[in-house]
């Protein structure tokens with residue numbers, strides 16, 4: 001019997017899977033029709049954008065720096081945030097995603113067209129702002145695009161100085177964690193980037209076990225709503241708002257097996 005390869009750790013298997021992650025395929029799968037359907041407020045992308053717009057509209061969440069954990073190649077999640085923070089710090093584990101974001105931030109040709117998302121956010125924010133103005137503002141405030149690994153206690157490799165005033169993360173933690181304990185640890189690690197009293201906004205998948213991004217097939221830890229609530233409490237957060245969305249059958253396109261989406265707004269306790 002030839003020597004058997006050592007069993008690869010689940011984290012190592014995940015990292016190997018992400019080496020095959022194709023940003024353009026990922027964008028195609030999730031941010032173009034049929035999933036990017038803006039025709040009804042009942043569809044998921046308008047629902048997600050409305051959760052963020054309504055939460056930022058209160059004006060309570062603002063400050064100098066917002067960090068986005070596991071940005072991937074997407075910027076939709078930053079469109080309402082960018083009006084309330086001087087600096088947006090995007091992060092991702094993969095250089096291909098950081099490069100995609102950098103090309104968009106510099107306005108280079110051939111990057112993904114986010115204008116339908118920007119136009120929709122300007123519409124629901126109701127200020128009559130030209131979408132090109134919102135795009136210009138986000139590009140001006142997206143100043144750092146950093147490598148990150150949420151499985152490290154110090155996800156950026158060094159503390160963020162000063163700590164972020166707010167943290168956002170969309171579809172990352174559950175998509176990079178082999179199990180619930182790893183998800184909870186990753187949340188706590190990400191939370192270490194946030195100042196006391198800072199706000200965390202999480203968007204994520206419920207009941208999802210895999211997703212496709214080109215040649216990559218990535219495992220996802222299937223989450224129930226209570227798993228998210230328990231992980232937030234375990235990481236020391238106070239829950240402020242929790243909403244969920246059931247995925248309509250028409251949006252089951254085979255690129256994943258997501259059952260629904262959650263939105264959580266939580267706050268880190270103030271300094272003792």
Ligand SMILES: C[S@@+](CC[C@H](N)C(=O)[O-])C[C@H]1O[C@@H](n2cnc3c(N)ncnc32)[C@H](O)[C@@H]1O
Nearest residue numbers: 070071072093094148149150170171172175176
């Ligand atoms: C499903 S994508 C989410 C992308 C984007 N935030 C969105 O809303 O569509 C998950 C992202 O997590 C990143 N990632 C993979 N491993 C990671 C890790 N250990 N720490 C942080 N991010 C990681 C991937 O590169 C990928 O961009």
Ligand SMILES: O=S(=O)(c1ccc2c(c1)CN[C@@H](CF)C2)N1CCSCC1
Nearest residue numbers: 030035044171175205211247251256258
């Ligand atoms: O746009 S979504 O909110 C969305 C957006 C991104 C993702 C997923 C879903 C599910 N798989 C994730 C992999 F981690 C990435 N959406 C979820 C409901 S159905 C339409 C697509």
